[in-house]
Amino acid sequence: PQQPFASSTPQSSNPFGTSSQSTTFSNNSTLNSSNFSNTINCNPTNTMNYNPTNMNPSSNFTTNTFNTFTVNYEDPFLLKDITFEKVEKKTAPFSRIVPKPIFSEATMKPLLNLTYRPPRVTQKKKIYTEPSIEEARHLKEIENLVIGFEGKGRIQYIDKISGTELTTSNIEDKITFLKNEVVVSDPPGIGLNKRARVYVEGIFAFSKSQGDFIVGKAEKYPLKAIQERFVYSLKEDPYKKFVDYNYETGLYVYEVNHF
Structure with missing residues (x-):
């Protein structure tokens, strides 16, 4: 019987120097047709410099100690060591608050003398x-x-x-x-x-x-x-x-x- 979806053929050579068996899947409905074929390599060892020990969780890794930090849960916002400097408010002098007149006013003599004067005799x-x-x-x-x-x-x-x-x-x-x-x-x-x-x-x-x-x-x-x-x-x-x-x-x- 025909196998329209898959066929298994032995591979005689491997470009990586190992002999293995691969499976080729085809979308053709006839056996002799080779157009529109999708070949998927299902061999997990078909990689360069494959070393099974690299997948071992117990292998030795270098620990990153440069970006590690500890969290103080009693002071998570780091407010404990902040110090505030006491600043005294400086008041502006009166000469800066009141603008000076543009035009100079002439000095006027007071009209009344505020010294003591005896009451006028009626x-x-x-x-x-x-x-x-x-x-x-x-x-x-x-x-x-x-x-x-x-x-x-x-x-x-x-x-x-x-x-x-x-x-x-x-x-x-x-x-x-x-x-x-x-x-x-x-x-x-x-x-x-x-x-x-x-x-x-x-x-x-x-x-x-x-x-x-x-x-x-x-x-x-x-x-x-x-x-x-x-x-x-x-x-x-x-x-x-x-x-x-x-x-x-x-x-x-x-x-x-x-x-």
């Missing part, structure tokens, strides 16, 4: 009366008494005032003349706290846009509107009865039943 405004204190000393009652404060205004009493009340010490101690109001320490209806007409000097409307007072009657807006609102606020004061206002001098006149 000078009392001159007080005058009509009639004078010497003339009213002998009068029992005074009609239309006027007490004036220089640079501030005057008070003209509508009710009668006793002559004994008209003294310099009484006026200085009992009457405080302010631009917004007049304060009298006597109870209402007694002494110098009676019905009167008050003349206040230097009362003007103030313009924030100009930063100054409006002196004289304004004819154009917005100064005219500012001045009108100012006069309206004077008229609407519930404690004072409006009498008159002078735009040129700033004289404000009002009446009160008592202070």
